[in-house]
Amino acid sequence: MKKFLVLLCMSLFLVACGNSEEKSASEPVKNQEDDSEEANQKVSKKEGNTKPEESKAPTQIKLGEVMVVNDFAEITLNSNNFGQVINPPNPGDFYTYYENKEPNQVYLDSVITLKSLQTSGKVASDFxxxxxxxxxxxxxTTFSTLEENGGKDFTxxxxxxxxxxxxxVLHFLASLPSETENDGKPLKAVFTxxxxxFEQIIR
Structure with a gap:
């Protein structure tokens, strides 16, 4: 009889433990679902309140005008010229020039003067x-070249x-279709x- 009672008590104890474990095992799953729903609601609210970032309009500039970027550089727009061949302004006996040999293409040469406001030397093309x-x-797109020896050559x-x-003095060269030179359609240079x-309306 004692053995029977002991076995009965042990069986009841094991069943109780089993129910307790099942309950505790199921609770975290419920909590995870609740947390997930709350997180989704928070994300939805956040997304609903999010506004797209407005891009800042470029500053309009004209030829001869100086762009000043504090502690970085002062930049003056000099000219924009079309040409099949781009020479330095004061060619020496030997000099570098750029010729557009692509069929039905012409160079647009945008020229700027740049004064460095850096505290140490900086590569010209990085400005x-x-x-x-x-x-x-x-x-x-453009590529740039730099005047040297008072405009006698490019480097x-x-x-x-x-x-x-x-x-x-930097020259920025863009290869454009030949018809862009005289067709009168809008043309602008965008500097970063x-x-x-900064944006300059060429025409």
Whole structure:
């Protein structure tokens, strides 16, 4: 009889433990679902309140105007010229020039004067990037070259430094379809200087 009672007590104890374990095992799953629902609600509310970031309009500039980016550079727009061949302004006896040999293509040469406001020398090509936009939708990249020896020659802008408070003259060349030279459609240059954007309406 005693053995029977002992076995009965043990059986009841094991059943009780089993129910307790099942209950505790099921509770975390319920809590996870609740947490997940709450998290989804929070995300939904957050997404509902989120507004798209407004892009800042570029600053409009004109030829002869100076762009000042504090502690970085002063940049003056000099000219925009079309040409099949781009020469330095005061060619010496031996000089570098750029000829567009692509059929039905012409160069647009955008010239700027740049004064460094850096505290140490900086590679000339790292100051400014420029793109050309034609007819309000066609975008063209440029490459740059730097005047040297008072404009007698060109040198590489990606290996030549402009020292603090010194000035350099950069030419940005874009290869465009020949018809862009005289068709009168909109043409603009977009400059990016240390994260700031400037836009010049060429025509």
């Amino acid at each position: 400014v990037s420029l793109k050309i936009i034609y007819d309000d939708k066609y975008e063209y 590489y802008s990606n290996i030549t430094y402009i020292e603090p408070l010194q000035t350099g 200087v240390n994260g700031e954007t």
